[in-house]
Amino acid sequence: xxxxxxxxxxxxxxxxxxxxxxxxxxxxxxxxxxxxxxxxxxxxxxxxxxxxxxxxxxxxxxxxxxxxxxxxxxxxxxxxxxxxxxxxxxxxxxxxxxxxxxxxxxxxxxxxxxxxxxxxxxxxxxxxxxxxxxxxxxxxxxxxxxxxxxxxxxxxxxxxxxxxxxxxxxxxxxxxxxxxxxxxxxxxxxxxxxxxxxxxxxxxxxxxxxxxxxxxxxxxxxxxxxxxxxxxxxxxxxxxxxxxxxxxxxxxxxxxxxxxxxxxxxxxxxxxxxxxxxxxxxxxxxxxxx
Amino acid sequence: xxxxxxxxxxxxxxxxxxxxxxxxxxxxxxxxxxxxxxxxxxxxxxxxxxxxxxxxxxxxxxxxxxxxxxxxxxxxxxxxxxxxxxxxxxxxxxxxxxxxxxxxxxxxxxxxxxxxxxxxxxxxxxxxxxxxxxxxxxxxxxxxxxxxxxxxxxxxxxxxxxxxxxxxxxxxxxxxxxxxxxxxxxxxxxxxxxxxxxxxxxxxxxxxxxxxxxxxxxxxxxxxxxxxxxxxxxxxxxxxxxxxxxxxxxxxxxxxxxxxxxxxxxxxxxxxxxxxxxxxxxxxxxxxxxxxxxxx
Numbered sequence: 001x002x003x004x005x006x007x008x009x010x011x012x013x014x015x016x017x018x019x020x021x022x023x024x025x026x027x028x029x030x031x032x033x034x035x036x037x038x039x040x041x042x043x044x045x046x047x048x049x050x051x052x053x054x055x056x057x058x059x060x061x062x063x064x065x066x067x068x069x070x071x072x073x074x075x076x077x078x079x080x081x082x083x084x085x086x087x088x089x090x091x092x093x094x095x096x097x098x099x100x101x102x103x104x105x106x107x108x109x110x111x112x113x114x115x116x117x118x119x120x121x122x123x124x125x126x127x128x129x130x131x132x133x134x135x136x137x138x139x140x141x142x143x144x145x146x147x148x149x150x151x152x153x154x155x156x157x158x159x160x161x162x163x164x165x166x167x168x169x170x171x172x173x174x175x176x177x178x179x180x181x182x183x184x185x186x187x188x189x190x191x192x193x194x195x196x197x198x199x200x201x202x203x204x205x206x207x208x209x210x211x212x213x214x215x216x217x218x219x220x221x222x223x224x225x226x227x228x229x230x231x232x233x234x235x236x237x238x239x240x241x242x243x244x245x246x247x248x249x250x251x252x253x254x255x256x257x258x259x260x261x262x263x264x265x266x267x268x269x270x271x272x273x274x275x276x277x278x279x280x281x282x283x284x285x286x287x288x289x290x
Numbered sequence: 291x292x293x294x295x296x297x298x299x300x301x302x303x304x305x306x307x308x309x310x311x312x313x314x315x316x317x318x319x320x321x322x323x324x325x326x327x328x329x330x331x332x333x334x335x336x337x338x339x340x341x342x343x344x345x346x347x348x349x350x351x352x353x354x355x356x357x358x359x360x361x362x363x364x365x366x367x368x369x370x371x372x373x374x375x376x377x378x379x380x381x382x383x384x385x386x387x388x389x390x391x392x393x394x395x396x397x398x399x400x401x402x403x404x405x406x407x408x409x410x411x412x413x414x415x416x417x418x419x420x421x422x423x424x425x426x427x428x429x430x431x432x433x434x435x436x437x438x439x440x441x442x443x444x445x446x447x448x449x450x451x452x453x454x455x456x457x458x459x460x461x462x463x464x465x466x467x468x469x470x471x472x473x474x475x476x477x478x479x480x481x482x483x484x485x486x487x488x489x490x491x492x493x494x495x496x497x498x499x500x501x502x503x504x505x506x507x508x509x510x511x512x513x514x515x516x517x518x519x520x521x522x523x524x525x526x527x528x529x530x531x532x533x534x535x536x537x538x539x540x541x542x543x544x545x546x547x548x549x550x551x552x553x554x555x556x557x558x559x560x561x562x563x564x565x566x567x568x569x570x571x572x573x574x575x576x577x578x579x580x581x582x583x584x585x586x
Contacts, residue, residue, distance in 0.1 A: 016474035023384050026376030030444055031396045037403065037411060091307030099304055111568070112311040118495075118567035119318065119560060120502025122532045126539070126556040130321040134544065151314050158311065182293065184300045205402075212404025215504040215532075219539050241406045241505075248410040249509055259414070263407050270402050278395060 038267065045264020048257040054265070062225060062243075062251055067262055069226055073142075073237035074269070077221060078207050080146035080233065085153050086203050092154075093161025093199070098187055117155035121215040124152045128220035143233040145221025152216055153206035160205065164198025165191050197284030201277045208273040212266065214241040224250070240266045322560055326553035333547055338554075343515035343529070345538065350551045354515040356558070358432070358528035361518045362507060365436025366443055366500040371493055373440070374447030378492070381448070382455035383477050401445035409509030412438050417510055424525060430512035432528040438510055439500040447496035454488020455481060487573050494570030502563050508533035531555050 056066035092109075100106040128148030138144040168191050176186040192199075214222075222242040230237045244262045247254050329338075333350050340351030381393050416437065417429030458481050466476040482489070512527025515534070535552050542548045 012472050012475070016472050019474045019478070020384055023376050023380040026373050027380040027385070027393060030373050030377045030441075030448070031393060031400075033441060034396050034400045034403075037408070038399070040411070040415070041407070088307050088310060091304045092311060095304035095308035099301060100308060105309070109308050109311050111571075112315045114567055114571055115315050115564055116311060118498050118502070118563045120504065120532055120563055122502070122504040122535050123318075123322070123556050123559050123563075126325075126535065126553060127318045127321055129539070130325045130553070131317065135321070151318075154311065154314065182297050184297050187300075208402050212402070212406070214404070214406045215536055218536055241404050244404075244410055245406050245505060245509070248413055256414070259410065263410055266404060266407055270404065271399065274395075274399055274402055278398075 038271075041260060041263050041267050044256070045260040045262075045267070048261030049264060053261055057227070058225065062247055063253070063255055063258065067238075067240070067243060067258075067265065069229055070238040070240045070243040070262070071265060072229060073222075074211055074240040076142055076230065076237060077145050077149060077217065077239060078211050080142060081149040081153065081210050082203065082207060084147060084150040085157055085206060088150070089154050089157025089202075089206070090161050090199060092158045093165065094187055094191075096158065097162045097165035098183065098191065113155045113158055116151070117159075119152075121152060121213055122218075124148055124216040125218050125220060127151075128216060133220055138234060140219070140221060140223070140236045141234045142221055142230055142237050145217040145237070145239075146233075148216045148220045149210040149213065152213070153210050156206040156209065157202050160202025161195070161199045164195035164202065167198065168194040197280050200280050204273050204277045204280070208270055208277075211273070212241050212270055214239075214245055217242060240269070319560065322553055322557045326550060326557045329547065329550035329554040332550060338551075341517050343534070345542075345548045345551075348547060350547070352555065352558075354517045355529050355531045355534050355555070357518050358511075358515070359501060359530040359532070361432050361523065361528055362435045362439060362511060362530055363497060363501045365433060365524060366439035367493075367497050369436060369440030370443040370447055370496055370500070374444045374492070374496060375451050375489060377444070378448045378451035378455060378489075379477060379482070382452045383473075383481060397445050397448050400441065401449070405442060405503055405506040406509070408438050408442065409506035412506060412510035426525055428512060428527060430510055430527055431525050432511055432518065433524045435507045435511035435528070435530075436524070438506045439503055442503055442506060443496035443500040446499045447492045450492035450495055451485070451489045454485040454492065457488065458484045490573045491570040494566055494573070498563050498566040498570070501566065502532060502559060504532040504536050508536050513537060531559055535559075 053066045054071065055068055057068055059065035096106070096109065100109070125148065128144055128151075132138045132144035132147050133140060136144075138147075165187075172190050172194065173186060176190045181189070217239055221237055222239050223236040224238075224246050226236065226238055240262065244259070244266060247262055248259050329350075333348075338350060338352050340349065341353045342349050342351045343354050344351075377393075377397075381390055381397075385393065412434060413430075417434050419429070420426060420431065420434050421429030462480050462484055463476055466480040467473070471479070507530050511530065511533065513529045513533055514527035515529040516523075516526070518524075518526070518528055535555055538548070539552050542552065
């Protein structure tokens with residue numbers, strides 16, 4: 001028996017309404033916890049963020065005092081990592097966007113990047129241990145940790161650089177070449193300045209990811225507690241994410257303020273980089289004439 | 291330095307940088323093999339395939355931790371795939387522009403949250419809740435891990451699937467709507483099938499992300515290396531491959547059987563992640579070539 005047209009239309013409308021409601025619900029279920037997470041950590045953590053907490057060493061088996069060495073450690077690790085990964089990743093991105101011919105080698109590079117992006121972070125930790133710490137005898141050190149993090153973030157920087165350069169309209173490129181510009185002149189004077197916001201965003205996202213990673217530095221750089229600040233890149237260091245792991249699982253009767261305070265500092269750091277990346281991107285979009 | 295010379299130098303430099311990606315993959319694989327293969331000599335194969343992981347007695351049965359990883363990843367997949375794909379569809383097809391502009395940064399924030407922070411919240415908030423609500427002996431279970439992992443995989447799934455939906459040509463939707471299909475029918479019968487390849491890639495990448503996640507899982511799954519035998523095991527502690535490496539590598543003597551076995555686990559992780567990612571990527575390539583065939 002065929003139902004009448006109005007009945008079918010009504011049913012169709014009803015299905016659509018129910019479907020859209022389900023999709024909306026899914027989006028809410030997905031995003032609501034994020035708001036909750038950020039709110040809970042900031043609400044309980046901000047109270048703990050005194051100058052003393054940010055600027056002194058931990059005392060009493062990490063249960064009181066501050067987290068200065070962990071904050072500085074994370075800054076040092078990401079700083080050295082950026083020194084390595086930014087030039088290497090941007091150069092590789094330039095190669096893929098502008099120089100690479102469409103051949104087997106290029107395809108192999110793309111597969112390799114995909115593969116690097118998929119390797120679990122703890123496997124990077126294992127590799128860093130075998131390669132930098134033991135083989136190159138760097139020991140558990142800032143240097144070994146930074147290099148491990150650099151290889152881990154390499155695919156992020158390469159991919160975003162390539163995308164940023166490719167999004168520059170082809171006409172820019174054609175005009176430069178027709179005016180007699182060489183490859184490198186085209187890249188340096190046209191593509192790089194136009195793609196800079198995208199590249200910067202990529203580097204910042206890489207730093208954001210590295211700053212929050214624990215597994216790659218577990219066996220390559222991190223120490224539970226150090227009485228002094230590191231004096232050379234070959235010293236081990238404390239680090240924020242590792243510190244959060246330690247205070248939330250390894251030390252009994254840990255005051256909640258220390259845990260939430262550490263989590264809040266880490267969260268603020270990550271959100272800050274997120275905001276900077278967003279600002280760079282939206283300002284670049286507003287200024288763009290194409 | 292002449293212009294031609296500088297051109298040549300730059301070209302060589304950027305190519306070396308590009309090729310370094312291949313070099314890193316090879317070096318990583320080589321060092322994992324070099325450190326992991328001795329385990330096969332030191333520990334007989336039947337022992338490695340055994341059901342007991344008890345390093346103190348030099349018993350290294352990999353079955354419990356492999357199954358532990360699979361159980362938690364499966365749980366995370368069941369949670370994150372429907373939610374992630376639905377959210378992607380909502381953002382790409384249903385949400386008005388203003389809502390879209392709000393949701394996307396939220397997903398980006400979620401992607402950037404350090405897993406150790408989610409693990410911390412898992413311990414202080416989620417696990418006690420599980421413990422009370424389901425009346426369990428402990429809240430640190432496979433299910434708690436799967437819940438956290440689900441939300442860790444969601445941003446990957448949402449971003450990749452949304453890109454795939456965005457890439458569906460406008461003409462497909464217009465055509466369906468012009469033929470009298472409702473928006474829902476268009477999404478369900480035209481847009482989603484057209485973006486199938488990309489959505490599958492999103493799912494694979496999400497699974498890969500969950501499978502390789504370490505800190506959050508180690509902190510909330512209780513880390514008991516027991517073989518999960520039924521669905522009830524979801525509400526008991528388990529131990530994953532990643533957590534085993536992270537928890538034990540710091541304490542082993544370099545060169546011991548335990549040390550090499552942990553690298554062997556690393557090889558397994560490397561190979562499985564590689565397989566998942568390559569499958570995900572090849573789905574996209576296949577879908578693209580098919581689309582090109584149809585359109586040409």
